[in-house]
Amino acid sequence: MEEDKILFYAGSANEIMQELEKINPDDQTRINATPENVESGLAKLVLTLIELIRKLMEKQAMRRIEGDSLTEDQIEHLGETLMKLENKMEELKKIFNLTDKDLNLNLGPLGDLL
Amino acid sequence: MPVIVYAILDSIQINDSISHGFDFLPSGSTVQLELVPSGILTAIVSSQPDNKLSNSRQEVLAYAGIVDKISERFSILPMRYGSVVASCADVTALLEKNSESFIKVLNQIMHKEEYSLRLFFSHEHHGDVVHEKSVDVTLSLPDILLGNTETKNYLLKKYQEHIAEEKRFKYIEKIQLVITQDLKKITEIVDYKKRATSGCIIDAVLLIERGAKNELLALVAEMQSRYPEHNVILTGPWPPYNFAQIKLA
Numbered sequence: 001m002e003e004d005k006i007l008f009y010a011g012s013a014n015e016i017m018q019e020l021e022k023i024n025p026d027d028q029t030r031i032n033a034t035p036e037n038v039e040s041g042l043a044k045l046v047l048t049l050i051e052l053i054r055k056l057m058e059k060q061a062m063r064r065i066e067g068d069s070l071t072e073d074q075i076e077h078l079g080e081t082l083m084k085l086e087n088k089m090e091e092l093k094k095i096f097n098l099t100d101k102d103l104n105l106n107l108g109p110l111g112d113l114l
Numbered sequence: 115m116p117v118i119v120y121a122i123l124d125s126i127q128i129n130d131s132i133s134h135g136f137d138f139l140p141s142g143s144t145v146q147l148e149l150v151p152s153g154i155l156t157a158i159v160s161s162q163p164d165n166k167l168s169n170s171r172q173e174v175l176a177y178a179g180i181v182d183k184i185s186e187r188f189s190i191l192p193m194r195y196g197s198v199v200a201s202c203a204d205v206t207a208l209l210e211k212n213s214e215s216f217i218k219v220l221n222q223i224m225h226k227e228e229y230s231l232r233l234f235f236s237h238e239h240h241g242d243v244v245h246e247k248s249v250d251v252t253l254s255l256p257d258i259l260l261g262n263t264e265t266k267n268y269l270l271k272k273y274q275e276h277i278a279e280e281k282r283f284k285y286i287e288k289i290q291l292v293i294t295q296d297l298k299k300i301t302e303i304v305d306y307k308k309r310a311t312s313g314c315i316i317d318a319v320l321l322i323e324r325g326a327k328n329e330l331l332a333l334v335a336e337m338q339s340r341y342p343e344h345n346v347i348l349t350g351p352w353p354p355y356n357f358a359q360i361k362l363a
Contacts, residue, residue, distance in 0.1 A: 010338045011345030019234045019313050022270050062276040065256055075258050106310025
């Protein structure tokens with residue numbers, strides 16, 4: 001960004017720059033599938049979607065806990081399911097050499113997917 | 115010959131100075147701008163002999179720089195990089211066909227400028243608001259999560275993160291409400307974008323009257339003094355990209 005466009009800022013310049021870089025993401029946040037890396041490009045896309053669904057499930061579970069509508073058995077079952085899902089995701093990320101930062105998509109004006 | 119379109123404006127704004135040359139272009143720019151008038155609208159274009167646009171960052175920035183310079187002087191519909199039309203005659207046809215919608219948008223942005231206002235959490239100055247784990251949620255734990263099993267401990271951790279996130283959202287909503295009221299003193303034309311990062315509290319673009327810049331600056335300074343624990347950044351003026359959404363017929 002041109003310096004003359006910054007009319008006012010206060011606080012930590014470093015922090016502001018870091019946040020601005022996150023808002024204007026680099027190529028890492030895009031699905032970059034080419035004939036050479038189509039496998040990892042697709043893995044990134046698929047895992048991103050799975051991660052989105054996993055987080056939605058987690059949110060839904062928290063709402064159910066808040067609603068106090070679960071029995072002891074259901075709580076144990078829910079906890080085990082979510083825990084296994086998270087562990088499985090970690091395994092898959094390692095297999096495809098992906099980090100949490102990779103599992104996101106920038107949707108332009110809509111912001112980040114996750 | 116194909117042309118790149120930079121901006122569309124109403125012809126009334128075109129005066130003698132612009133019709134004799136674009137002396138306000140960025141220094142070092144070799145682009146030869148031309149006017150393509152069509153009734154009450156005029157397009158500012160340059161020739162693109164080989165009809166090939168480079169995808170280089172430098173070219174994109176040079177294009178944006180020219181649009182920026184034009185918008186400093188005139189109220190324009192700014193075009194985006196890649197707006198190439200087959201010929202000047204096609205530009206004329208485009209202006210004629212879309213004149214009604216172009217004029218409608220131009221009227222909305224006339225004599226106004228776009229600014230971007232962002233408010234960020236600061237880890238350095240107010241870490242406890244940011245770090246979800248540090249939010250005290252011990253008082254609101256549901257009974258069902260009490261007990262020392264592996265799954266309950268896992269769910270408890272997740273629940274605490276969830277509550278902390280909810281608290282953070284409420285805190286953000288509160289600040290947004292105050293800032294929305296503040297901005298209303300200057301303009302009603304504000305567009306709040308989805309917060310793109312977890313560190314972002316407000317990401318807004320606003321359209322204000324040309325000449326109201328100092329008023330906006332004072333308001334932002336006041337905002338910063340009210341929230342010293344956060345980082346505020348105001349940038350602009352920008353071409354009104356966010357308020358000049360046009361649909362071509």
